[in-house]
Amino acid sequence: MIALEQASVQYGHALALSEVTLHAGTDEIVAIVGRNGAGKSTLLKTLAGLLPLMHGRRMIDGQDASRDSVERISRLGVALVPDTRRIFPNLSVQENLRIGALAHRPGYWTMPRVLEIFPRLQERIAFGGDQLSGGEQQMLAIARALLGNPRVLLLDEPTEGLAPVIVGQLIGVFAEVHRQGTGIVLVEQNLRVPMRLAQRQYVLDHGSVAWSGSTEELLAQREQVESIITLGAAA
């Protein structure tokens, strides 16, 4: 549904993505893995339309969306949950969710369903955004994005810095979101969560795709893939 073809992106004169080709359907969970600075956030922002392409194309549903605005890409059903989470600290959980509901498209995810899948948010409904733990902020950011009923959810390091029990809960949520028909592109620094969730994986290194394949293929080549992530493709 969403794809990049030979996409290159620059910050000033610095090349951050180099001829990246990838695709993600609404029926799958795809992981993008790579260490710090590999270009993962740049790739998600490029998919979401936040960064212009220097070369190559962004495709949505087989149509060239290279020059589409971020608003149009959002209307086409692509939602980004950035690593900064971007919740409103001075608004309550409920108010934050209401803002998500403003972008509501008809679909499975309604306020009651979102609160059912995140009981913690129901318990904290009147709390201010700044009173939430890191895990709760992450839940709120995801819940808010779900209320827009995206067709593809782009998640930038959603489990970073969270306790294992919260990571386990989020894995359950992502699996349910996928079951309900939303595709997920999941960015992580290591294979821990991607191995449990994703059907396909891309490893980024220095802004290029250094390895890609199914999770079964990854299992068979795990050592090689781990060494690309930790040492780089030239290792």
Ligand SMILES: Nc1ncnc2c1ncn2[C@@H]1O[C@H](COP(=O)(O)OP(=O)(O)OP(=O)(O)O)[C@@H](O)[C@H]1O
């Ligand atoms: N706004 C920016 N201006 C200039 N260079 C940037 C900018 N954002 C990122 N970069 C550079 O682009 C490269 C890729 O960064 P990016 O944030 O996409 O990597 P990442 O894999 O998401 O890393 P992290 O895990 O640290 O978030 C890095 O060298 C980074 O320093």
